[in-house]
Amino acid sequence: MRRNRKKKSRARGLIFTVVLLLIVLYAGFLLRGKISFFFDKIIAGTITENGNDIINEDTPVDGNIDNNMDNDTGTGNDSNSDNPENNPGNQEQNNAGGKGNNISEDGKQPVENVDDILVIVNKKRYLESDYKPVDLVIPNVKFSFDGEHEKKYMRKEAAEALEEFFGQAYEEGIYIFALSGYRSYNTQKWLFENRASKIGEEEANKLIARPGESEHQTGLAMDITSQSVQFDLKEKFGETEEGKWVKDNAHKFGFIIRYTKDKEDITGYNYEPWHIRYVGKEAAREIYNKGIAFEEYFD
Numbered sequence: 001m002r003r004n005r006k007k008k009s010r011a012r013g014l015i016f017t018v019v020l021l022l023i024v025l026y027a028g029f030l031l032r033g034k035i036s037f038f039f040d041k042i043i044a045g046t047i048t049e050n051g052n053d054i055i056n057e058d059t060p061v062d063g064n065i066d067n068n069m070d071n072d073t074g075t076g077n078d079s080n081s082d083n084p085e086n087n088p089g090n091q092e093q094n095n096a097g098g099k100g101n102n103i104s105e106d107g108k109q110p111v112e113n114v115d116d117i118l119v120i121v122n123k124k125r126y127l128e129s130d131y132k133p134v135d136l137v138i139p140n141v142k143f144s145f146d147g148e149h150e151k152k153y154m155r156k157e158a159a160e161a162l163e164e165f166f167g168q169a170y171e172e173g174i175y176i177f178a179l180s181g182y183r184s185y186n187t188q189k190w191l192f193e194n195r196a197s198k199i200g201e202e203e204a205n206k207l208i209a210r211p212g213e214s215e216h217q218t219g220l221a222m223d224i225t226s227q228s229v230q231f232d233l234k235e236k237f238g239e240t241e242e243g244k245w246v247k248d249n250a251h252k253f254g255f256i257i258r259y260t261k262d263k264e265d266i267t268g269y270n271y272e273p274w275h276i277r278y279v280g281k282e283a284a285r286e287i288y289n290k291g292i293a294f295e296e297y298f299d
């Protein structure tokens, strides 16, 4: 009798343990998505803190090193909806009319050839708030982050060139990652205002581009990074194996390092070894061979 009872209670204990184990496993299974989401957030947060672009919609970035240069011109442009996706992306709105007519007192003017592969956007030439390229696609390359995001996009021709460029890099064992491509006017506006509300417009302007003045709005630029700079945007990237490879090879695929060290006074921006801009092979080769700034290409 006693033995039987012992056996029974042992069996009960075993069943209890098994059931408990099953419950724990099931709960783990249910929470799986949330746990990995949680880790994604942590990773995203790390990257953001280092001062890059937005990793996802609800992680506003500030301190975009890159924006350091994509910046500066106050256009006073304010008319846009809150939803970046609503922008029609037409180019006609950019007054086809006379060039000189739109130059403001501070010497800034709206860009007219908005869809031109050779379009120049800088501190003097801004894009209107409703400009959005119509042919944005996601290039099939490795990104430094997961998930769907506006900044994965580039204009089709640039995206295809980027695929070839990255493809060649991978073949040669150079592991570069895309970090930030297209950025809408509204995103830029939001970034700028967010920072300005904390440190004031003047200071913000040193770090973040004013809306309309970021080359990223053209869909022709991409910031790239590598593990050697912790997937960040750092000047040090220029000295890494990846950065050097980019510098030596980008032009073969139609890209230029848009902001070089020796042309800061012409581009108006600090050196950014990570920011490449698609201009097509012909222009890229000439700019590379002559060692000139993009602005000088038109002189």
Ligand SMILES: [Zn+2]
Residues within 6 Å of the ligand: 066, 070, 216, 221, 222, 223, 274, 275, 276
């Ligand atoms: Zn950039």
